[in-house]
Amino acid sequence: MFSLKDKSLADEIVSKIKKLDVDIKFMHVCGTHQDTLVKNGLDILLRDCGIEIGQGPGCPVCVTTPREIEEMLLLSRKGKTVTSFGDMINVPGETESLRSIRSEGCDVRTVYGIEDAVKIAKANPKKEIVFMAVGFETTAPTTASVILNNNPPDNFSILSCHRTIPEALKAIIEMGEIKLDGLIEPGHVSTIIGTKPYEFLSKDYNIPQVVAGFEPIDILMSSWMLVQQIENGKSLVQNEYKRAVHEEGNVKAQKAIKEVFYSADLEWRGFPTIPKSGLLLNDKFEKYDARKKFKDDLEELKNKKFFEHKGCRCGELLRGLVTPKECPLFGQACTPETPVGPCMVSIEGSCNIEYRYSEK
């Protein structure tokens, strides 16, 4: 469509960064960025230039909590038809995944998007269809749009697991476990929210940020822009992905999110509760809220405590503290065929990406 391949330009960026002799650490929060990095060997190339880039909590499936997965498992076992994106149904809960409970006779279906789930509800008026709505700001407006425009039937409901990125970035910085010299912001989240919601991070924490696209040249250019900011003592939000991201974002999508959801304090896998980081359905749309509609069904989970699987380091990985290969389970007890944690399940998870592109 638009070719952005230019080897001489890529070489020029790399040689310019190399000359500066830096020793810095960046974080990005997007599985697609991680895929571009590892698939094209940019992680190694940039490491040779003195830049370490790690993936933070940028994988919606990975940050979905054990509680949310158990909620869906329980609803499914209580006879609801459960729908979600492909990766989500493969994430292990305490003992089972949504995929594995199909063998108990549970009706679990994979969908491409929320519209497919509504179609299932319309075609099966006697069944209760619950859509597990995971995803960041990129996906939340699709949920909002369907609620506002499609008039879903009464047998359709949503278990909202939508989360927002800037609040998680703030949490990472405030937790202080990792020292970051720059943030590579997710391009597609930013098509929706624009560049302004990141500004407080640069202002309050003096951290350089660049909103980046997904081609190899985008990652290299964004790294160069961050290095330039550091060299010049600046901490700004710059937009490298101008072909898709406007400063103000997609206002129509933002309005839909605001009308349908409110910001709630929410746990993320590997994190304590992050203030205002979740998007839950407003009271006005409570008839679509699976947690309210099936409150009695979910009661038994109310005071239950959840734990990570023994040995799984997904939590630390999502906080940027370890790499996949630092987990003793990686490639041994934990593979895409036998995943222990969600980072090995999701194609956006850094363990899955590392496994897929590593030599075996």
Added chain:
Amino acid sequence: MCLAIPGKIIELDKDKEHATVDYGDGTKRKANITLVSVKTGDYVLVHAGFAIEVLNEKEAKETLDIFREMLSPGEDI
């Protein structure tokens, strides 16, 4: 999850809520267009069955030139 694929709008549906998107690799698929304002011929990013943003064609074509300029000496932030 946040994967979004670029494609070209080739036909708007009568309901004005969907359009056929050509992904340039022989794949043509309907996408929901309620989150964007589009016309036939626009390039969009599609995520989970929804067009989430219209691509700026001019900006896309000039991307590499802009990058080259930014790399030239004396170019400050």
